[in-house]
Amino acid sequence: MSPVTPIRRSIAVTTVWLLCLFAPISHADTYTLTIQPIMPKAETETFYRPLTAYLSEQTGHEFRIQAHHNFVAYWEAVRQKSADLVLDPPHFTGYRVDQANYRVLAKIRDTLSFSLVTNEDLLLFEPAELIGKKVVTPSSPSLSGVELARMFPHQMRQPIIVSEPNFEEALQRLRAGRAEAALLPTPMISGDTTVNTVTTTEPVPHLAVSASPDLPEEVSRQVQSALLNAHESEAGQAMLEKVNISGFEPADNDLYRPYAALLQGIWGY
Numbered sequence: 001m002s003p004v005t006p007i008r009r010s011i012a013v014t015t016v017w018l019l020c021l022f023a024p025i026s027h028a029d030t031y032t033l034t035i036q037p038i039m040p041k042a043e044t045e046t047f048y049r050p051l052t053a054y055l056s057e058q059t060g061h062e063f064r065i066q067a068h069h070n071f072v073a074y075w076e077a078v079r080q081k082s083a084d085l086v087l088d089p090p091h092f093t094g095y096r097v098d099q100a101n102y103r104v105l106a107k108i109r110d111t112l113s114f115s116l117v118t119n120e121d122l123l124l125f126e127p128a129e130l131i132g133k134k135v136v137t138p139s140s141p142s143l144s145g146v147e148l149a150r151m152f153p154h155q156m157r158q159p160i161i162v163s164e165p166n167f168e169e170a171l172q173r174l175r176a177g178r179a180e181a182a183l184l185p186t187p188m189i190s191g192d193t194t195v196n197t198v199t200t201t202e203p204v205p206h207l208a209v210s211a212s213p214d215l216p217e218e219v220s221r222q223v224q225s226a227l228l229n230a231h232e233s234e235a236g237q238a239m240l241e242k243v244n245i246s247g248f249e250p251a252d253n254d255l256y257r258p259y260a261a262l263l264q265g266i267w268g269y
Helices: 006-022 041-047 049-059 071-080 090-100 143-151 167-175 217-228 234-242 253-263
Strands: 030-035 062-066 085-088 103-108 114-119 134-138 160-164 181-185 195-200 208-211
Touching: 030 049, 041 049, 049 062, 049 217, 049 234, 071 090, 085 090, 090 103, 090 143, 090 208, 090 253, 103 217, 103 253, 114 143, 114 167, 134 143, 134 167, 143 160, 143 181, 143 253, 160 167, 167 181, 208 217, 208 253
Parallel strands: 030 062, 030 085, 134 160, 134 181
Antiparallel strands: 085 208, 103 208, 114 181, 114 195
16 A cells, blocks of 8 residues: 655645535525514514524524514514515515515415404493494504404594504403403404403404515525425424414415505505
8 A cells, every 4th residue: 555645645635625615505594584563572582482493493594583562663664674584464464575575485374363352241242332432452553453443434433542562461451441342363362251252353364474585595495395394293393382373374475465455544655
């Protein structure tokens, strides 16, 4: 066996260096997942952390939650069009699709609706009975705020609309007797015998995950695959259970685009 000469050693080192130089490099980048303020900001960040952890594990990139204190601040962020990924209700999703070229990757299974409820000691049969009375919900342009405005189209026949930053605080105000009614997500009060349901809104498509046009196409595909296949793996099933989501299903821009019209008349549309 021939001894390793300095020349051979130099050639070997150079070869390894060239292989490292031209080998494909995998970069792990950091992206944001923006979520509407249906809960207090800190609680939103904690509650949805299993989702970003799952996406990070499945894609090899880091995902961080971007939360906001209220819907006024959130609407300003929507208009800035800076989020990488968003988990949004249909009207915000439609706006992003229509105004900022976002692409819908998947939606939560089933539909979304809101229920107008009163405390158990107040029994009403139609929304008109709440004219002149306090009704609490997160302010427009939250979807519940938009839906509440649609229930009372006549300017002179309005309830006293009381705004809270999120649904938890809206429910607390109702339970404390500081409002006669509240408009809340139907699942939030489903089976709750301490409230009476006055009416429920027409169902709309559930929350959707959409991607910014600036998000690399490969990352979008990875996220979409991870969401749609979450129910098939132990890691995905554990994530879905922690964030209380039944699963994700295919969806496209055409499903959500029409709901952008719900934001017409909102400042800054």
